[in-house]
Each structure stands twice: as structure tokens, then as C-alpha cells.
Amino acid sequence: xxxxxxIGAGISGMSIARELSKYENLKIIVVERKSDVGWGVSKANxxxxxxxxxxxxxxxxxxxxxxxxxxDIWRKWVKELQIPSVWNGALVIAKNDEEMKELEILLKRxxxxxxxxxxxxxxxxxxxxxxxxxxxxxxxxxxxxxxQIAPIPAVVAxxxxxxxxxVKIIFDSPVEKxxxxxxxxxxxxxxxxxxxxxxIINAAGLYxxxxxxxxxxxxxxxxxxxxxxxxxxxxAGPKPKHVxxxxxxxxxxxxxxxxxVSGHLMIGxxxxxxxxxxxxxxxxxxxxxxxxxxKLIWPKLPPRxxxxxxxxxxxxxxxxxxxxxKAEEVYGFxxxxxxxxxxxxxxxxxxxxxxxxxxxxxxxxxxKKNKWKPYRKEITHFxxxxxxxxxxxxxxxxxxxxxxxxxxxxxEGDILEAIERMKKIGIKVPSIDSIKFRTKATTGTCQGSFCxxxxxxxxxxxxxxxxxxxxLKGRGSEIGVGxxxxxxxxxxx
Amino acid sequence: MIYDTVVIGGGPAGLAASIxxxxxxxxxxxxxxxxxxxxxxxxxIHPGFxxxxxxxxxxxxxxxxxxIEKLEDMGVEKRLxxxxxxxxxxxxxxxxxxxxxxxxxxxATKSIIYASGARERHxxxxxxxxxxxxxxxxxxxxQTLMDIYGVMPGKEVVIVGSGDxxxxxxxxxxxxxxxxxxxxxxxxxPGGLARNIVQCLQxxxxxxxxxHRVLEIRGRKRVEGVKIAKVDDNLESLPGTEFDMPCxxxxxxxxxxxxxxLLKKLGVEMDANTGGPMVDENLETSISGIxxxxxxxxxxxxxxxxxxxxxxxxxxxxxYVEGSLQPSRRIRIRAEGNLRFVxxxxxxxKRDVILYGRVKKPQEGAIFKFREIGEERRYPVVKPSxxxxxxxxxxxxxxxxxxxxxxxx
Numbered sequence: 001x002x003x004x005x006x007i008g009a010g011i012s013g014m015s016i017a018r019e020l021s022k023y024e025n026l027k028i029i030v031v032e033r034k035s036d037v038g039w040g041v042s043k044a045n046x047x048x049x050x051x052x053x054x055x056x057x058x059x060x061x062x063x064x065x066x067x068x069x070x071x072d073i074w075r076k077w078v079k080e081l082q083i084p085s086v087w088n089g090a091l092v093i094a095k096n097d098e099e100m101k102e103l104e105i106l107l108k109r110x111x112x113x114x115x116x117x118x119x120x121x122x123x124x125x126x127x128x129x130x131x132x133x134x135x136x137x138x139x140x141x142x143x144x145x146x147x148q149i150a151p152i153p154a155v156v157a158x159x160x161x162x163x164x165x166x167v168k169i170i171f172d173s174p175v176e177k178x179x180x181x182x183x184x185x186x187x188x189x190x191x192x193x194x195x196x197x198x199x200i201i202n203a204a205g206l207y208x209x210x211x212x213x214x215x216x217x218x219x220x221x222x223x224x225x226x227x228x229x230x231x232x233x234x235x236a237g238p239k240p241k242h243v244x245x246x247x248x249x250x251x252x253x254x255x256x257x258x259x260x261v262s263g264h265l266m267i268g269x270x271x272x273x274x275x276x277x278x279x280x281x282x283x284x285x286x287x288x289x290x291x292x293x294x295k296l297i298w299p300k301l302p303p304r305x306x307x308x309x310x311x312x313x314x315x316x317x318x319x320x321x322x323x324x325x326k327a328e329e330v331y332g333f334x335x336x337x338x339x340x341x342x343x344x345x346x347x348x349x350x351x352x353x354x355x356x357x358x359x360x361x362x363x364x365x366x367x368k369k370n371k372w373k374p375y376r377k378e379i380t381h382f383x384x385x386x387x388x389x390x391x392x393x394x395x396x397x398x399x400x401x402x403x404x405x406x407x408x409x410x411x412e413g414d415i416l417e418a419i420e421r422m423k424k425i426g427i428k429v430p431s432i433d434s435i436k437f438r439t440k441a442t443t444g445t446c447q448g449s450f451c452x453x454x455x456x457x458x459x460x461x462x463x464x465x466x467x468x469x470x471x472l473k474g475r476g477s478e479i480g481v482g483x484x485x486x487x488x489x490x491x492x493x
Numbered sequence: 494m495i496y497d498t499v500v501i502g503g504g505p506a507g508l509a510a511s512i513x514x515x516x517x518x519x520x521x522x523x524x525x526x527x528x529x530x531x532x533x534x535x536x537x538i539h540p541g542f543x544x545x546x547x548x549x550x551x552x553x554x555x556x557x558x559x560x561i562e563k564l565e566d567m568g569v570e571k572r573l574x575x576x577x578x579x580x581x582x583x584x585x586x587x588x589x590x591x592x593x594x595x596x597x598x599x600x601a602t603k604s605i606i607y608a609s610g611a612r613e614r615h616x617x618x619x620x621x622x623x624x625x626x627x628x629x630x631x632x633x634x635x636q637t638l639m640d641i642y643g644v645m646p647g648k649e650v651v652i653v654g655s656g657d658x659x660x661x662x663x664x665x666x667x668x669x670x671x672x673x674x675x676x677x678x679x680x681x682x683p684g685g686l687a688r689n690i691v692q693c694l695q696x697x698x699x700x701x702x703x704x705h706r707v708l709e710i711r712g713r714k715r716v717e718g719v720k721i722a723k724v725d726d727n728l729e730s731l732p733g734t735e736f737d738m739p740c741x742x743x744x745x746x747x748x749x750x751x752x753x754x755l756l757k758k759l760g761v762e763m764d765a766n767t768g769g770p771m772v773d774e775n776l777e778t779s780i781s782g783i784x785x786x787x788x789x790x791x792x793x794x795x796x797x798x799x800x801x802x803x804x805x806x807x808x809x810x811x812x813y814v815e816g817s818l819q820p821s822r823r824i825r826i827r828a829e830g831n832l833r834f835v836x837x838x839x840x841x842x843k844r845d846v847i848l849y850g851r852v853k854k855p856q857e858g859a860i861f862k863f864r865e866i867g868e869e870r871r872y873p874v875v876k877p878s879x880x881x882x883x884x885x886x887x888x889x890x891x892x893x894x895x896x897x898x899x900x901x902x
Binding site: 235282307308390398399448452471481486487 | 526574576578592593594595596597612613615617618620622623624625626627630631633634637638639640641642643644645646647648669670671708709711713714715741754757
């Protein structure tokens with residue numbers, strides 16, 4: 001039996017955990033510094049399953065190899081794991097002759113990377129497909145294989161399925177030290193103890209460089225690159241039918257205009273390098289940049305009063321900009337680092353790659369479990385139920401008849417199911433965001449002003465803690481400072 | 494079975510409408526999505542309610558209690574924790590589909606009184622950038638936490654917006670020992686009632702920053718501070734005037750928006766200036782038999798007005814059910830000059846009507862003029878924070894006009 005420690009419960013870490021849970025001679029533990037899965041890089045991105053035409057195989061061979069492959073595997077995974085997804089294809093829009101030439105390059109590159117079904121389409125066809133595009137669009141590259149998924153629900157689904165297959169996750173546990181002896185990894189120290197391990201997989205996202213350094217491997221650094229986004233109310237439009245890209249630059253695929261999985265118009269991201277790995281603030285400049293760039297391809301943006309949220313995410317960039325996925329000279333240490341775009345797309349292929357590395361480079365023969373469970377059921381979503389199903393659910397538990405989030409029609413029953421699942425994967429610190437990402441509560445027109453408190457009340461009851469200790473997004477983000485008289489008592493004392 | 498009227502929302506407007514409708518002998522069903530009645534009143538534990546309607550100074554819970562007791566005495570049929578999912582209209586008949594812990598129901602009714610209240614604007618609608626962390630609440634949310642659930646949201650507070658809810662929350666925080674560091678108002682004048690400026694801010698030495706804007710909220714896990722700037726006459730922030738203010742809590746109190754999603758879905762004619770539906774003097778919408786009252790109609794500053802609207806809607810529903818409601822969308826009332834809106838937007842010209850309205854900016858020596866009739870009224874001072882009520886007498890309305898312009902100069 002080999003003990004595997006995966007550092008980081010993001011899309012990479014959980015994909016790897018699920019893939020490795022197929023083998024009976026691996027015992028897997030995932031350590032995560034935050035209070036839930038998917039709260040790092042996986043949380044805020046464009047949520048695209050890319051085609052694989054953008055990654056130059058000469059410059060970024062690993063990305064080029066894993067992107068199209070990941071796209072393929074996701075089609076199976078979203079079914080097995082019931083992850084919300086749409087496969088509506090993408091258009092890369094060219095506005096002049098130079099960009100039209102760029103499309104030819106992308107087409108050739110895509111074909112080299114094994115992307116199927118791409119073709120260059122004329123202005124006429126393009127405007128028929130997307131009548132609200134800027135009329136100065138000249139043509140586009142059509143990539144039918146591009147899809148969109150809900151990224152955190154994807155990580156949650158992977159985590160639930162992995163745990164169902166024997167994986168253990170421990171939360172609120174940043175890795176402090178990695179023990180290496182005689183050129184081999186021995187384990188990791190976290191805040192509340194030491195975990196022994198024979199294999200350590202570094203899927204630590206923005207902190208992968210620091211983790212690698214702990215194992216004595218100091219050959220790369222991770223630079224955060226911020227991307228900002230605008231999200232509109234579900235009633236605001238017009239919305240595109242496909243994912244719309246401008247012609248790409250060296251640094252980024254550009255500001256995307258898309259209708260995301262939940263049906264909201266979304267624009268973003270820009271790309272701005274920074275030093276701080278915790279700075280997720282939206283900036284006026286960044287948001288304006290996104291707005292202006294999106295307007296170039298989608299002139300009919302809704303009024304700003306229809307914006308329901310702005311957010312930002314950080315991409316973990318390395319100097320070479322390719323993924324680092326390999327067994328290192330310290331035996332048992334595998335880096336999965338620099339997983340920037342198309343990391344979400346590539347995640348399933350990355351997991352397969354890691355499995356191969358374990359067999360090939362660590363020389364471990366993996367034995368398949370007889371009973372591995374490929375399927376995971378999504379929780380109930382009131383808003384997706386038919387009248388008949390609503391009646392049945394309420395008969396089963398009348399909590400399904402209590403609507404908590406009015407905007408998105410999320411019932412207390414949905415929330416109770418989410419809490420049960422949170423407990424099952426080991427979440428100790430209850431947070432409103434955990435409910436938000438599992439149920440869509442708080443993500444509608446009012447952005448939670450009606451339901452956040454009600455969700456907190458349910459969490460406090462189910463976790464048996466005082467209401468004020470419920471957090472917004474994990475430890476340190478409690479919704480209150482005490483009971484309502486707590487400050488006055490302090491003054492007296 | 495068919496109800497005479499289904500009242501959607503059990504806040505003050507819906508309660509008053511239900512009581513009045515029952516008094517008038519209608520067969521009423523009241524639906525409310527919460528598990529208690531009263532709307533936001535139960536969390537408004539401060540006084541100042543009912544000076545007009547009950548001629549007494551009551552707290553929110555007291556005001557609600559009086560209405561709820563009356564409702565119970567009259568035996569109005571009600572469902573709590575009942576969320577309306579859909580309304581359908583087929584000619585005179587309407588159907589209201591709702592869900593509650595008892596199940597999924599669809600009830601038939603002759604009329605509907607829509608009294609679903611308002612929602613609060615949030616920081617993203619205000620364009621406040623920065624971090625999305627704990628410690629940011631809408632005023633109503635903070636009030637729910639404190640006065641329904643007994644939780645103290647924070648210690649050092651900055652309040653965005655000087656509307657009444659924001660002012661009352663400033664005092665509420667101060668009373669519980671928090672330090673309220675600023676109330677920041679974009680406009681050059683306060684958004685709330687004069688009495689609240691005195692009683693909630695001045696009495697507690699809470700600074701009011703007029704013509705200022707919170708640009709940015711900063712913090713890693715919880716709010717650590719805000720960046721504030723002065724604004725010019727066009728409400729644009731002035732470069733060089735930015736300053737940081739440390740705090741752990743930001744309260745957003747920057748206005749309410751009528752909750753009218755279901756009415757919009759039905760295609761009811763809307764008024765961009767109120768954010769609510771266009772109504773006539775019966776408070777009837779463009780769909781006959783659907784009436785609106787309270788903050789779903791327009792944002793009121795006194796609960797007394799809300800109750801009044803609930804009662805008007807109920808009396809109209811009674812006439813509608815009897816078949817005696819006269820069509821009243823004959824004369825379109827338009828707001829001009831320093832006037833943000835006027836409600837109702839249509840009148841029949843056949844009876845006296847009460848017009849509610851709000852000016853755009855404060856003005857001394859304001860002249861309210863009904864242009865087509867030449868009637869004028871003078872007010873020494875008008876403010877956007879104080880809704881006005883004007884009675885228009887039927888004998889003043891000429892029979893031949895189709896439009897009536899109320900202009901404030």
C-alpha cells in the first residue's frame with residue numbers, strides 16, 4: 001500500500017484524487033489550506049472547456065498535448081458526475097485581414113493538436129450565427145468542440161466521488177513543511193500534525209512554487225495574473241449563443257463574451273500581472289478594460305444597472321507558461337504546477353498523466369479496485385424540478401417546500417442536501433459560499449441580501465454552532481463578532 | 494373554489510389590503526414567503542411608525558402587531574412560508590401558483606393585490622470595486638441579523654447611503670456599542686428624513702460625508718477598510734481627494750428597488766422612474782384585476798402611506814369583483830421639471846385623487862403646477878427624501894383632456 005498525499009483540493013488535485021482512487025494499492029489523502037474544495041484558482045475563471053487550438057505545441061508542448069485530450073474526457077466525466085455543462089462551441093472573431101490570417105494559424109495549430117471539426121466561416125455565416133456581433137467582424141474560426149462547465153460544482157462533484165471511493169480530504173490545513181529523507185519524500189507537516197506519505201503530488205495552484213521549494217526543488221516561480229469579470233442579471237441581454245473570443249494575443253486568449261452555464265451574460269477576463277497571491281480585488285481600471293474590450297465584439301452590452309456581480313481570479317503563471325507535470329529527482333514528489341489556462345480543460349488529462357507518471361517514473365504497479373464507483377449524483381435543485389417532482393419531494397421532506405433563495409428558487413431541502421454532502425467530504429467550518437456554489441443560492445438578482453442570513457441560520461443549526469460563527473468564505477470570515485450585546489459587555493468589563 | 498382576491502405579501506401593504514378586503518366582505522387569501530407576518534416591520538424596532546395612520550408613535554413590531562391582530566380577528570385565510578412561483582391570467586380569471594411546506598398549490602382568483610415589497614440595491618449595482626469579503630451587508634440584512642437573530646455584525650462601521658434605513662442602522666449600531674465612523678452620501682444633501690438626521694446621526698455624533706463616494710472596499714477575509722473620495726457636481730470622484738478609512742463593516746443603504754419580477758413576466762406596463770408598475774387611481778395595473786400597493790408600487794418613506802395604498806387597492810379589488818370598477822386609464826399624468834415621478838400615472842378625471850410624488854433635488858420656494866389646468870401650489874421647501882401627497886379635486890379636472898402635466902419649478 002502506497003500513501004499518496006495530494007496538496008491542494010482544486011480542479012487538478014481533485015481530478016487526480018478521483019483518478020487515483022481507482023487503484024487499491026493507493027491510500028489517498030488530500031490536504032487543503034482553505035475550508036472547502038475549489039476555492040483557489042479553480043474558483044474564478046472563464047469556466048471554459050477549450051478546444052485546444054490555442055496552445056502552440058512548439059512552445060507549450062504539455063498544454064498542447066493535454067487540452068484537446070481533456071476536452072474529450074470531460075464529455076464523459078460530466079455525465080458520470082452530473083456536472084452542469086453546455087457544449088455550444090466557440091467563435092474566434094477576426095476584425096481585419098491580419099486577424100483573418102491569425103485564424104489560419106489557429107486552424108493549422110488546432111489540427112496539429114488534434115482538434116476536430118474546426119473551420120473558418122465567412123462574415124455572412126458568422127452574423128447569421130450571432131446577429132448581435134459587432135458589424136465590423138470579418139469572419140471567424142468556428143470550434144464546435146468548445147464547452148462550458150460550472151467549475152466549482154465540477155470540483156465538488158469530483159471530491160464527492162473521490163471520497164465515495166475512499167479518498168480523505170482534510171481542510172483548513174496549510175502545508176508547513178515537507179519531509180524528505182535519503183532522497184525520498186516521507187510526508188508533510190500541517191498545522192495539526194504530521195501526515196506520512198510515499199508519494200506527494202503538488203497541485204497547490206498559486207503556491208505550487210513554495211510547496212516545491214519545501215521539497216528542495218527551487219527551479220520555478222509562480223506569478224499571479226489577475227483576470228476580472230462582469231456578470232449580468234439573467235434577464236439582461238442580448239446573450240450570445242456561442243462562446244465569443246477576439247483574435248488572441250501572446251499573453252491571453254482575450255476578453256470573452258459568453259452566456260455562462262447558468263444563463264447569465266458574462267464578460268472577461270483581462271490579464272494583469274501582480275505579485276500578491278491573495279489580492280483578488282476588482283479594480284476600476286481592470287473592469288473598464290474588460291468592458292471596453294467586450295464592447296468591441298459585443299456592442300450591445302446591457303446597462304451597468306444590470307450587473308449583478310463583478311469578480312476576479314488569479315492564474316498561476318510560470319516564466320515558460322507551460323504546465324509542469326513531472327516526477328522530480330526527489331523520489332515520490334510529483335509537481336503539477338503552473339496550471340494556468342487551459343487548466344480546467346486539461347484537468348482530466350492531467351490526472352491520467354499523473355497516473356502514468358506514478359507507474360512509469362516511480363515504477364509502481366497499480367492494481368485496479370474491483371468495485372470502483374464511477375457515478376455521483378447531483379443534489380436536488382428545486383428550480384429544475386417538475387411540478388410532479390416538487391410534490392413528491394415535499395411529501396418526502398417539507399423542507400423542499402420552503403424557498404430560501406427567492407431569486408433562484410433554492411429550497412431549504414436543497415440546502416440540507418448540500419450540508420449533508422459538505423459534512424461527508426469533511427468540511428468543518430461551515431460557510432455561506434459552500435452553500436452558494438452547491439445550490440446557486442445568493443447568486444441571483446438581489447445577490448443574497450434576502451437569503452444570506454437564512455442560510456446562515458440553517459448552517460448554524462446543522463453544524464450546531466452560534467449563528468455569528470457561521471462564515472462567509474471559511475475561517476476568519478465570520479458573519480458576526482458575537483451576540484448583539486457582546487460589544488456592550490466588553491465596554492462594561 | 495375561486496377567491497375574490499389573493500394578496501401577495503404579508504407586509505404592511507398586504508396586511509392592510511387583506512384586512513380592508515375582508516371588511517368589505519371579500520373572500521381573501523393572503524400569501525407570505527416568510528414564516529412570520531409583517532414584512533420588514535418586525536425588525537424595525539425603532540419608533541416613528543403610525544404617526545399618521547394610528548395617530549400614535551409606534552415601533553415597527555407594534556405597528557405590525559396591530560395589523561396582524563386585526564387580521565387574525567377577522568379570520569383572514571393565510572399561508573406562510575408560501576412563495577409564489579407564477580401568476581397566470583386568462584381573461585378575468587387569474588391563477589396563482591405557490592409552494593409551501595404543505596405542497597405545491599395553484600389557486601384561482603378574480604383579482605390579485607400585489608404587495609411584495611422591495612429589495613435593496615447591492616454594492617455591485619453601485620459600482621463599488623475592491624474585495625468581496627465578509628463584513629459587507631445591506632442595511633436590511635444587518636438589521637435582520639441584529640434585531641431578529643441577535644447577532645452583532647461588526648465593530649467599526651461605514652455606512653454607504655444616507656437614506657432612512659442607513660441612518661436608522663447607524664444609530665442602531667451606535668446603541669449596541671459599535672463605532673460608526675461615517676455615513677457616506679453621494680448627493681450634496683441627505684437621503685433620509687430630517688428627523689432621522691437629527692435623531693440618528695447628530696444625537697450620536699456620527700459624521701455625515703455629503704458629496705462623497707465609497708470607491709473601494711479592501712480586506713482579505715473580512716473588511717479592513719474603505720477608500721472614499723469627494724465627488725463633483727456630476728457625481729464623478731475628484732482625483733486627489735481619496736482617503737482611506739479603516740473599518741470592519743460596510744453597510745450598503747443606497748436605495749430600494751420594487752420587487753416586480755412576476756409582474757414584469759406578465760407584461761405589465763412599467764414606469765422607469767418609480768421602478769414599479771404604472772397604475773391608475775385604483776392602483777390597478779395595465780392588466781385589469783391586478784392591483785399593486787406598498788413598496789412594490791413605489792418606494793415609500795412612511796409605512797402610513799403603504800397602508801393607505803393597501804386599503805385603496807382592496808377597495809378597488811372589491812369594486813372589480815362586483816363589476817363596478819370604472820376604467821380609469823383615461824388621463825396620463827406626466828412628471829416634469831424637478832419631479833422624479835408621480836403616482837398614479839393615470840387618472841379617470843371622475844373623482845378626487847391623491848397623487849404621490851418625489852422631487853429630484855431639494856428646492857426652496859417650489860411651485861407645483863398642473864400645466865393643463867393652470868392650478869398652482871407653493872411649498873416653502875421640498876426634498877427628495879420626503880414624498881409629497883397632493884389631492885387633486887375632480888372639479889378642477891377638465892373633461893376634455895388626455896394628458897395632465899405636473900411640473901415642479
